[in-house]
Amino acid sequence: MTGNKRYQPTESELKILQVLWNLGPATVREVHEQLGQHQGTGYTTTLKIMQIMTEKGLLSRDTSNRKHIYISEVSREQTQQQVLGKMVNGLFQGSTSRMVMGALENKPLSKEEVDEIKAYLKQFE
């Protein structure tokens, strides 16, 4: 089942992708440990989800050794865009600027962050 592109990761899948993006290729054990205590679920749960993700094409894995190494097959950027797009359409009536302004309200920004955004906006002129 290799048709990852348009597939929307579930909540749990997103958490795992998160960890893999940070760690790079990793074992189930490593991912499970990163998810940590607050997760509260068992090791085999993490394993199972990662196996399912592999079937879906979200992950791939190297099974040549005892400990399988899992790799994310979707990039953080790609996934961000996917989720963002859906959100803009679903919650912000398709308006990116509304979403951006909503995000700016969401959490106070440091001066650095504001500057960063301003600089970024320059390219749209």
Place this chain on the structure above:
Amino acid sequence: MTGNKRYQPTESELKILQVLWNLGPATVREVHEQLGQHQGTGYTTTLKIMQIMTEKGLLSRDTSNRKHIYISEVSREQTQQQVLGKMVNGLFQGSTSRMVMGALENKPLSKEEVDEIKAYLKQFE
């Protein structure tokens, strides 16, 4: 069950909220029609979900007449913030500016939109 505050609307629930925010108080029929053909699900499905949402406190309703009138009990803004916050944490490592820049990439903005954002940013100085 009146404890709406922290509850995360599901996918379907979000679509219904969307319609109610646009229409204001409305009947199931009206909401269902707005959801429209592309939805492809039956009337009773919409009804059921709206009933469940009422139990959860996401909606309230006026049952004094034959056609019940449903009202959203959560604001668009509140929900946007809720989902945004979760997304920033889950996908953008807690960084609002990253999310904003990601959103800007997501879809080309019109000059008006860019100006709007710039104006908005001024208040952070």
Place this chain on the structure above:
DNA sequence: AACATACTACGAAAAATTTCGTAATCCAAA
């Protein structure tokens, strides 16, 4: 070689969400 340990495989239960069929009820029109 035998054993303890760590890992994967697998199936199924549990939970959450979505969907719909059917029945009961109300309302309006004939």
Place this chain on the structure above:
DNA sequence: TTTGGATTACGAAATTTTTCGTAGTATGTT
């Protein structure tokens, strides 16, 4: 007042996601 159409109520099936128990298998240690 009776009938037809629309609406709500209800329960359950279907689907999707999450969770885990158990069994099997490989690995390294003694």
